[in-house]
Amino acid sequence: MSPDTRIHRARVLALSLGGLMALAVAVYMTLGAVGSWSFVLSYRGEKLLTILLVAWAVPVSTVLFHVISRNQILTPSIMGFDALFMLIQTLAVFLIGAATVTQWPPVLVFLGELTAMVAFSTLLFRWLFGRIAQSLELLLLVGIIFGVLFRSVAGLLQRLIDPGEFLVLQDRLFASFSGADPQVLAMSAALVAAASLWAIWRLPAIDAMILGRDGALAVGVPHRRMTAEVFLIVTLLVAAATALVGPITFFGLLVANLAYRLLPGAPLRLTLPLAGLxxxxxxxxxxVVLERVLGFTGTVGMVIEFLGGLLFILLLIERAR
Known part of the structure; x- marks a missing residue:
């Protein structure tokens, strides 16, 4: 596909997806609305902003992660972010109790989870990539091992806590777009915006990372420093989204690979907006389907995990061939 054809196709896709997106937003904001419009629009508007933040942060972080890992099957979740979130929630309920945890200020909980996830990824990167092996492959392998460890510890603790408290914990472990605290939402939006602007500023250099280490160095891009920058951007985006709504493991994988299929070989300046849309x-x-058709019988996260899990299996089968 020539560059001109790719740009034309990107514009057509952007207009089509933008129109469908505007229609979906209008339906979501108005369908089934009763009572005061000021309350309805305010309530649904906060939930819509939460959805849009996650819909941008997770796919963009996945695409950027694919650039530095040079593997379109891996996702940031493979580094143990989701497992660490589960472990933090489980430890809090196990050590302190569900009644106390639910009374904590949402801002404090958000900042604690965000700090823990960012600190974990930063220490992991500096320890492995910076000092020991300078190998991204080893970094990914250790991330997988830590993810398994976190899930195993969380699973053990979940079997030891009281069944009533486990129900409270289980509700906190599923991704939910409703009930986000306005202050937490504002902080998450600011963090996602800052990380996104940082990525846009460094986009030409990040694009060069697709060439690999030797190719990036050949065009004057410091590969090691850019890998660290992209890794930090990915960490901030994933941590903000996960701390805001909870883990959605396969959402980024699903959306990123849809974008790759619709616009193969496109540069990041085209792929990232397409993934966000x-x-x-x-x-x-x-x-909309969950709330207006199914009547809240289920969660969006469960559907996304199911579809993303199927895609993950198909990608593994395709890679094996």
């Missing part, structure tokens, strides 16, 4: 359309549309 696809993510927003998928999440808003799924939320």
């Amino acid at each position: 696809l993510g927003a359309l998928l999440l808003v549309g799924a939320q």
Whole structure:
């Protein structure tokens, strides 16, 4: 596909997805609305902003992670972010109790989870990539091992806590787009915006990372420093989204690979907006179906995990061939 054809196709896709997105937002904001419009628009508007933040942060972080890992099957979740979130929630309920945890200020909980996830990824990167092996492959392998460890410890503790408290914990472990505290939402939006602007500023250099280490160095891009920058951007985006709504393991994988299929070989300046539009359309549309058709019988996260898990298996089979 020539560059001109790719740009034309990107514009057509952007207009089409943008139109569908506007329709989905209008349906979500108005369908089934009763009572005061000021209350309805305010309530649904906060939930919509939460959905859009996650729909942008998770796919964009996945695409950027694919650039530095040079593997379109891996996702940031493979580094143990989701497992660490589960372990933090489980430890809090196990050590302190569900009654106390539910009374904590949402801002304090958000900042604690965010700090823990960012600190974990930063220490892991500096320890392995910076000092020991300078190998991203080893970094990914250790991330997988830590993820398994966190899930195993969390699973053990979940079997030891009281069944009533486990129900409270289980509710906190599923991704939910409702009930986000306005202060937490504002902090998450600021963090996602800052990380996104940082990525946009460094986009030409990040694009060069697709060439690999030797190719990036050949065009004057410091590969090691850019890998650290992209890794930190990915960490901030994933941590903000996960601390805001909870883990959605396969959402980024699903949206990123849809973007790759619709616009193969495109540069990041085209792929990232397309991934954001696809993510927003998928999440808003799924939320409309969940709330207005199914009557809240289930969660969006469960549907996304199911579809993403199927895609993950198909990608593994395709890679094996």
